[in-house]
Amino acid sequence: MGRRLDWSRDGRDWPNRETSTFVRAAGFTWHVQRMGDPARPTLFLAHGTAASTHSWRDLAPILAAEFDVIACDLPGHGFTEPMAHGRPSLPGMARGLADLLAALEAAPALVVGHSAGAALLIRMALDRLIHPAGVVSLNGALTPFDGLAGRFFSPLAKLLALNPFVPRFVSASASDRAGVERLIRNTGSSIDAQGVELYRRLVADPGHVHGALAMMAHWDLDRLIEDLPRLATPLLLVVGDRDKAVPPEDARRVRRLARHATLETMKGAGHLAHEERPEETAGLIRAYAAGLGVACGG
Template sequence: MSDLVWSRDGGDWPNRQASAFVEAAGIRWHVQRMGQGPPLLLLHGTGAATHSWRGLMPILAQQFTVVAPDLPGHGFTQPLLAHRLSLPAMASDVGGLLRALDVKPEIAVGHSAGAAILARMCLDGKIAPQLLVSLNGAFMPFGGVANQLISPLTQLLVMNPLVPRLFAWQASNPAAVERLIANTGSTVDAAGIALYRKLVRSPAHVAAALQMMANWRLQPLLHDLPRLTTNLLLVAAGNDRSISPDVARQVREICPQAAIEHLPGLGHLAHEEQPSRIADLITTYAARTSPAVSRSTGL
């Protein structure tokens, strides 16, 4: 149980040949970049890392220049101060990374909390993609009493420095990580389980995930979503136990221009379960909305 170090823990990291480290927004980022074509940004969700794109990224790289960072404190990217792990601050810092990379994504794809960060970036003028793809996007806060309790409880957990180490210690039991993944409604292969286990055995990674949860405020984003002019695709997995598929319908009520694609039988990690299916959706909608992608793909 220790924090992740690339020289020790990155030897078996998926798509390792595409990895680099970049200084931006005051921290050192782990970024993966591969392929040729219109630029496409992938942004993972809370508690994940670039490993989540291990199957999807090489497929998209056949038609796009794909860029995927580890979010601050996640995977192999350095952590930020706790207050910087809020939605607007992370949107700003990812924007700083893109400026350092000189990347202006034509397509932006986010999973869970990553989709909310990308929407915030669009609204704040940090990016101007032709298409925003939300994979089981975390746009809605927990309802009722849960919404009043979860954030304060998470803040109390984050204040105790022993809590991330306790989570990491519990992850030494392989069954604990298998249960964690099963609770998302997804079926992930053994290699994927091993990668998640590596992540959650890192106290720094766990602390970043908890700090994100403690700082997560979605009401300002929901207030601003009607101003979103970017083409929006909402992908909703029918077996998602983390984000209700009904969230996509609620978001479309706010953003009538949005399209919804339902994926029966898949869970919260649908892009890990069936990366080819997700890649087809992204490419099809990208070709409809982006002239550059249409020319590149011939669709």
């Protein structure tokens, strides 16, 4: 698997470091960030595949003015250890995250997920592991791949995750700044220099790459799509119309399947819309929370 990121070395200048703690739950240790007033409604943030808490570096402090904000690195990502037991499947990660929230004594009033993080939170709501007033999906990766990608992607990811040399190869080939900028550009987004450097730091680490590959290898969205019609929790689908990673049409499909879904489009934004335009993203989240009757602090 290769070395993992080390907090004392790689986390010295991590965004919002002063809010970080390490919590034992589900048999392994999680990196968690918590900010804002604990007396206010809790808002939980779940990042996407291959990201970490860094992706909320600008959005989380804005939301912390009105919420008790909690974010974590998902299993095998960033500074969180890999899952101790079982595979990082969608249901498995959902149960692990529920254990973490229990350890934190947190009952989120609103949950926000980016990309695969949105699928994770919807799975948790469907399985009644959380009971939020609403779920916000930011460019959610919620539908299975179509065509050849759907047929071959998961088996290929399994092979890549099982080969101990692959994470090192991927890290070596994608960890230069130009390579990372190219990866981000291919999502339809443009982010600041700090964001590029943090992604470079992550993909340079074989342990983080292995965590992302393992997650993709065991990520099955067919069941999620089947279950969407019974989702009782209100769902806000926020879509960047320049997203090149998840087709915007996918959100329209989800809106047709989920009974209580609404759609908001961020024009000119790509897959990392929440990093490109955190103020606008926060505004959409605040407005949705208010519409659901989730009281915010002043």
